[in-house]
Amino acid sequence: MFTGGVYKFHELKEVIEDIGGFVLQEMVMQTETMMHLAFPEEEERRIRDKAKELGGKLKDLPLAGAEIMIVVPSLGKHHAVYPMCDIAEFLRRKGAITNMMGLARGVGKRIAQMTVQEKAIIEECDAAVFVLGDFKECIEEKAPKLCESLNVPYMIVGGPPDLDLPHYVGGVGRRTRRMNRKADIDKLEEMTAEFKEVLGGRIEEIEEDPLAASPLFVKEMIEMTLPPKAGEELPVVIHLDGLRVKIEEGDEGKIRDIEIGKRKLSEISEIKKSLYEGYLVKILTEAVTGGIF
Amino acid sequence: MDVKVEGGDEFANASYEKICDDIFRDIGLRSNIDRAYMYCNAAEHVFIISVKIGRVPSPVKVWDVTQREGDKLRITDEKYAPKLLALMWDKYGDRVQQISRLVIGFELKEEEIPDFNDLIVYDPREDLNTRVLDGIDRILPEGARVRYPMPSTEGITIIASENQIAEEWKEKAKEVMSKMEMTSGEGGT
Numbered sequence: 471m472f473t474g475g476v477y478k479f480h481e482l483k484e485v486i487e488d489i490g491g492f493v494l495q496e497m498v499m500q501t502e503t504m505m506h507l508a509f510p511e512e513e514e515r516r517i518r519d520k521a522k523e524l525g526g527k528l529k530d531l532p533l534a535g536a537e538i539m540i541v542v543p544s545l546g547k548h549h550a551v552y553p554m555c556d557i558a559e560f561l562r563r564k565g566a567i568t569n570m571m572g573l574a575r576g577v578g579k580r581i582a583q584m585t586v587q588e589k590a591i592i593e594e595c596d597a598a599v600f601v602l603g604d605f606k607e608c609i610e611e612k613a614p615k616l617c618e619s620l621n622v623p624y625m626i627v628g629g630p631p632d633l634d635l636p637h638y639v640g641g642v643g644r645r646t647r648r649m650n651r652k653a654d655i656d657k658l659e660e661m662t663a664e665f666k667e668v669l670g671g672r673i674e675e676i677e678e679d680p681l682a683a684s685p686l687f688v689k690e691m692i693e694m695t696l697p698p699k700a701g702e703e704l705p706v707v708i709h710l711d712g713l714r715v716k717i718e719e720g721d722e723g724k725i726r727d728i729e730i731g732k733r734k735l736s737e738i739s740e741i742k743k744s745l746y747e748g749y750l751v752k753i754l755t756e757a758v759t760g761g762i763f
Numbered sequence: 764m765d766v767k768v769e770g771g772d773e774f775a776n777a778s779y780e781k782i783c784d785d786i787f788r789d790i791g792l793r794s795n796i797d798r799a800y801m802y803c804n805a806a807e808h809v810f811i812i813s814v815k816i817g818r819v820p821s822p823v824k825v826w827d828v829t830q831r832e833g834d835k836l837r838i839t840d841e842k843y844a845p846k847l848l849a850l851m852w853d854k855y856g857d858r859v860q861q862i863s864r865l866v867i868g869f870e871l872k873e874e875e876i877p878d879f880n881d882l883i884v885y886d887p888r889e890d891l892n893t894r895v896l897d898g899i900d901r902i903l904p905e906g907a908r909v910r911y912p913m914p915s916t917e918g919i920t921i922i923a924s925e926n927q928i929a930e931e932w933k934e935k936a937k938e939v940m941s942k943m944e945m946t947s948g949e950g951g952t
Contacts, residue, residue: 548905578906578925579808603904604775605805630774643778646785 471534471565472505474526479503485520489513492686494534494708506534506565508686531565532666535685535708538566539595541616543582543602545572552645554601557627560658561599561665567707569595569746576616579608584616591746596710597623597669604629604643613638623668627661637668669710676711682738682759683730685713688751691735695728696721712739716748725749731762738762764796771803779803779902786901790894795819795887797918800943801902802935809932810907812899813920813939820887825850826880829867836867847884854882895919913937915945 472482476498482505486493491509503526509517521528540558542549549572558568571591575583592598600617602609609628613635617624626635629643639661642649649658689706692715698705707714715725722743726736735741738759740752764787768779779801787793797817803810828843829836838844844865851859851867858870871879899921907923913936914920920943922928922936 544905546905547901577904578908579805581906581925604771604778605803605904606772606775607805608808608904608906629778630772640774643774644782646782646789 471529471531472503472507472521472526473529474503474521474524476501476503478524479505479526482517482520482524482526485517489516491517492690494686494689495704506531508534532662533561533669534565535710536566536596536669537707537709537714538568539592539598540568540570541576541592541598541600542570542572543576543578543612546577548577548644549601549603552647553627553642553649556645556649556654556658557599557601557642557661560662564662567704573616579605579611582612582615584619587745589620592620593622594714594744594746594750595622596672597625597665599665600624600626601642602626602628606630606633609633609635623672625661625665625668637664639664672710679755679757681711681753682733682756682762683753685709685711685753688728688730688735688739688753689713691728691730692725695724712750712752714744714748714750722749725751733759733762764793765798766801767799768801768803770801771805775803775805783902786898790898790901792894792898795891796895798943800939802939807924808907808926809922809924809928810903811920811922811932811936811939812903813918813936813943813945814895814899815918815943815945816891816895819891822883822886822888824880825882825884828884832866834869835862836869838865838867841865843884850882850884911936913940915940917945918943920945 483493486507486509489509491507491513494506494508497504507517518528538561540554542554554570558570561568571588573584573588575581598620600613602612609626609630610633613626617626625637625639627639627642629640631640633640641657649655685708689708692706692713696717705716717725722741726734726741728735730738735751738754740754742750744750764784766780766783768776768783771779783799783801787796787799795817797815800813801810823843825847828838828840828847830839838847848861848867855869855871860868862868899919903921903923906925909924909926909928911922911928911933912919913922920936920940922932
């Protein structure tokens with residue numbers, strides 16, 4: 471992530487384009503600029519030098535390129551806003567795009583449940599973080615019911631420090647205050663490290679069976695056909711294995727016909743309407759579609 | 764305010780103690796509650812909370828929140844301004860005007876002033892029960908929707924669960940009430 475002034479920042483964008491990198495997100499706030507960048511590792515020195523020349527800062531974003539769903543049992547004052555917003559904010563600072571979701575009937579122990587539609591919405595994202603409460607017995611009974619059926623990697627954040635559950639981070643639980651003390655920040659760092667591991671498994675899977683085209687490349691191509699409207703926030707969200715494209719219904723055909731190399735986007739991906747927002751483009755693997763050039 | 768939470772593991776007890784403390788402070792009841800006790804049994808999903816109400820501040824009168832400046836009154840605590848103005852307009856009508864944000868002008872006879880000064884602007888007892896119940900509702904886990912309140916003259920005890928509440932928990936709640944030195948009252952649904 472580059473943060474700095476607007477002075478000559480387009481030069482940095484040119485360097486990124488020259489070396490075949492991508493701008494994932496760009497935000498200009500009066501005299502401040504924030505850009506999420508993706509570029510080949512071997513070019514890091516060059517980018518760092520350029521950022522230094524412009525008087526900006528370059529920060530590593532371990533979770534960039536992933537859309538994450540933060541799930542809480544309900545959106546009532548018992549679970550929102552703390553600690554769910556602290557967790558979402560912290561993951562955003564690490565580069566992820568986060569959504570928040572309160573389950574319709576997620577409260578309680580025996581009565582907790584997740585609907586099929588909720589499950590489908592969570593599975594549209596790359597990973598999920600479940601933020602649960604203070605009681606060991608409740609989490610032990612609820613977690614398998616809510617999380618185990620999911621087809622995406624997940625992490626559970628709860629209260630009791632030690633629980634024998636996969637990808638569990640304890641020590642958070644119910645909060646009535648912001649997590650802004652030193653111990654809280656350390657806990658959030660620990661949580662991010664665990665989450666990186668959760669996401670790492672999925673990234674490895676994709677690397678072993680590569681996609682027909684990189685989502686970053688597809689994003690560039692979509693933006694060339696459908697340029698983002700002024701003031702629109704994140705019209706294209708990058709996933710690990712595809713994208714979420716926020717377009718109007720009439721534009722679906724245009725997306726399908728976008729040329730990616732020698733193929734059309736509809737040939738190398740599955741495009742469907744998202745239950746949550748926009749359209750989902752799930753890029754198929756190269757093994758299924760063959761080469762695009 | 765003295766808060767004690769029992770029944771859960773170490774982390775849950777400490778966490779709920781903090782939650783009780785923070786929530787009662789947030790709704791401005793911390794100094795009005797003598798003791799709060801909570802019993803958590805997450806395995807059977809039963810939670811008992813008992814609150815003993817202590818000293819409640821005396822009613823706020825006109826002279827508590829205003830300062831007289833000739834035929835004008837200056838509001839010293841803006842929090843009470845809407846209630847004060849509504850009360851005065853109700854009682855004296857056009858003889859009272861709001862001159863500026865914190866200044867009220869009045870045309871009252873000198874003999875009316877003592878009565879006027881003693882008018883009650885806000886009585887904390889009025890909405891005490893609502894506020895205590897709101898606090899308890901925020902503290903108890905959201906899934907525990909089956910409630911069994913046991914009121915008494917000194918406070919209230921509530922059993923909450925997601926299941927039907929068994930007799931043994933009602934007995935336990937009575938025990939809690941006697942520990943809290945509250946007289947046992949009639950239960951409801």
